[in-house]
Amino acid sequence: MANIKLEGDAFRSGNDVLELTKNQRDGSISESEGQASYNKTVRLRDARTGKLADFTTHFSFVVNALNASSYGDGIAFFIAPFEYELPDNSFGGSLGLFNAASNSNTSLNKIVAVEFDTHNNSWDPNDNHVGINVNSIVSVATVTWKSSIRNGSTANAWISYNSTTQNLSVFLTYADNPVFGGNSSLSYKVDLTNVLPEFVRVGFSAATGQYTELHTIHSWSFNSSLEVENQVKKKNKVGLGVGLGVGFGVLSCGLGLLWFIYWRKRGDGDQNEGLGDDLFMDDEFEKGTGPRRFTYRELTHATNNFDEGGKLGEGGFGGVYKGFLSESSTEIAVKRVSKGSKQGRKEYISEVKIISRLRHRNLVQLIGWCHAQGEFLLVYECMPNGSLDTHLFGGKIMLTWPVRDKIALGLASALLYLHEEWEQCVVHRDIKSSNIMLDANFNAKLGDFGLARLVDHELGSQTTVLAGTMGYLAPECVTTGRASKESDVYSFGVVCLEIACGRKPVDPREEQSKVRLVEWVWNLYGKGQILEAVDKGLSMQFDEQQMERLMVVGLWCCHPDPIIRPSIKQVINVLNSEAPLPELPSKFPVPMYSLLPVNMCIFSDTSLGHTGSTKDPTQCSCSSCSTYL
Template identity: 55%
Template sequence: MVSFLFYRAMASSSSPLLLLFVYLLLPTATSLSFSFPYFNSTTGQFIAFQNDTFLNGAISLTKNAYNTDIGSSVGRAYYNEPIPLHDAATGELADFTTNFSFIIDAFNKTNYGDGLAFFLSPFPSVVPPDSAGGSIGLVERNNSLNESANQIVAIEFDTFQNYWDPSADHIGIDVNSMKSVATVMWNSSIKDGRTANAWISYNATTKNLSVFLTYDKNPIFAGNSSLHHIVNLSQILPEEIAVGFSAATGLYSETHSILSWEFSSTPLRTRKKNRVGLIVGLTVSTGLILAAASFLCYFLWRKKKTANLKGEEHYADDIDDGEFEKGRGPKKFPFGDLAAATKNFADELKLGEGGFGSVYRGFLAEPKIEVAIKRVSKESQQGKKEYISEVKIISRLRHRNLVQLVGWCHERKELLLVYEFMPNGSLDSYLYGRDSNRYLSWPLR
């Protein structure tokens, strides 16, 4: 029974489970792209703002109020969904390209700082404490040059010369440190307020990270670069990353505005995160559910069977033999004697059948008499009550025309009543049998 239930459960659930496992094991294309030609309350919903960043017709990364202190301001803005970068299991790495336009403007054209950067970091983005000034909101000041303490890749547009910088205005590629691994001089737009357009690309095959910057009003990107560096991003960053912008001011200040932003990555043929764990979890969970279901079915089946057995065992337990055995009335017969008398209740000896059971003709070896034995049906709801009534009440009645109860038996889950045999049949067959003209005379009555 249990094995049958388990087989049925497995048969009914194996098909969808198999399909699910196949789906989970198949590689899927995971890529992401978006385009924000401008920023407003609608497009701003897709951007997470941190610290001093706010939306003002553009993404303002740092404070920009003329009548307030805007020094030592830090802000970040990043896309609020994780970006798939690589698959640690297969070693596959995605290409990506991003293009954005920005303006860095200074109130004081002589003293300004510190710059903005496009960054890649673990998702979600976390702004380090004490990261204003030369850290550009990317790393903590005390760990500016500590590569082991940081996990970030950034392209900085630096406007202030710190002791680790080659010059005041420069573009640099930073890998876990504010000391750039590659730099190029930059004639910034701070003094004339021009709009800069930048393209940053990564080739997963060559591991080349490149930067292109232009001030053309109608810029065209042809794949050329102003700066590049070979770096394996999969050895530095996690599988899913945050991409966005960071900026900061220090003793001197300036404003940092992102006007537009586009990003796209190539499809990454990777298995979904935690698929192996999910498959194992589903397999174990399904097995436990099926086992629990099988156990429950078995438990209910055993409970029902036990209840039936107990019901049968107690079918005649509460009948007191002492109440039946009074005087010279009906006697108790062993079940074996009654079974022998009816040839084990053979069908050819059956005289009739009613709602309470069947009646068999039999011959008792002791005393040597012919009898009619009623076998009370186990399915009868009133059978036990009728049995007790027959023995207690009818056995006490005495009339020469009343069928006498000879004996009784309640053994082996059976209720049996033994009557004297009537060779002429019953009263109703006498009155309404084949010869319907019969009637009872007063003396016979």
């Protein structure tokens, strides 16, 4: 609670909740105003790189009218400059956010808020509405709030911001056991870079006027993609991890900043656990930052000795197990590479050396690694909603159109980072729906970098080993074995069509004309009937223009000629309606293409396979090539 700043009439009540305005025990509760905010700065954007954070906040609250027939005025979640304070005389319809002076000169304001308004003022559409406010008490977007104010029911709200789409969305529910599936009750497109500074304050505000009610916050969490990166390098200390979690009442013990600090000495009885001929990996991996080395004992304890009951799935080179790190109260997923698998060992090395250096909100975070007892173990953040394919094909949860749209844009954002924004180009080589994980808010996170390769930005395709998964492989990869940014874009296009159509890229059960997803959708496109391929599970509840954009972009990405395919930057521009749709041939093109211009190094590889198979990894000695094989 020490990390919460209380202003005005806000106070902490005896039952460990926050009261934002006066309650009936205080006597008169009219013309009351109060704020409760986190008293440390929250980074909204990186001024150096210009990158804006994605964030999600979830809170439960009660607005209690005490059975009165007239009540007011409401509660709001706000983001403002850190120096922002509760304005004087901001009671009533101003909700504790503005006063007469700031309302009359909105150009001076820098604040974004989501209001849960309970009183119909002259600028409001009605009483009981949810509104998104930008620099003004007058909402830029509203929706009627079907509230349960009189009986004081508990509401749950999720507010999310996607910096790629610039979409601020709100989801509100009174369900007893609420589940957030990425849906929204209200949304508005706003570039927060133009409104708010780099560092901000986040919190709640509420007010009463002539009419009154009680405003109570019961729980709160806030998560942002811009994490503070602390790089602590000491000989016998592995790392310092920092996590921000805010919560109180029924969801946690107290309100404030939770510091998860873990110290780990080298060894701890592990000296004889490792593989003698793999000790070189320790030195290589420790050069990176972020992920840390775990002991084998830690991971067997975290996974209950790799209990089959906690198995999350089975990959090509081993199983994935759910685990729990008690020292940091963190859920993890542990990938256990099959013993004796040379290809698994190769992928393990590739994954640690590549993904440990990458930082992006749409990439699965590697937490740590371990090679001991003849095994290779990778530790990831746990993705509570599993992989995309389980929802599209497994009937786990029917994904709504807004969620599917968000997933496609999130995956595109991850590829833009890999292909163009990081210091080297990363070719993933295995983009598919089963490698796209979904976090608690159904944000897409690309994982499984075991086949990924580093390539200098000016170079083209850089491997002659067939790698990937059939159905997602670009035709030139099957013919030549060469992987490139263009072949990644092809795989992305297949996933776009999967998201839109809800079916796998190849389905032998379908009639002949529908077996191959890309060709089937392309033929419908040529007939002007592309929307007939849309997943029937959506029951026509989708934006037709946006859906058509996604499907046409998917076909564009899947053009047999890699030279005609778009860059991932072009993809994002079209999906965001910032560029027109391409004109594609009415018939599926014959797969005859020109080889990409390439400064090519040939490696000696002895076997091909479904996910690739090569000799032990080495780096090419060619001065122009930085590819790892």
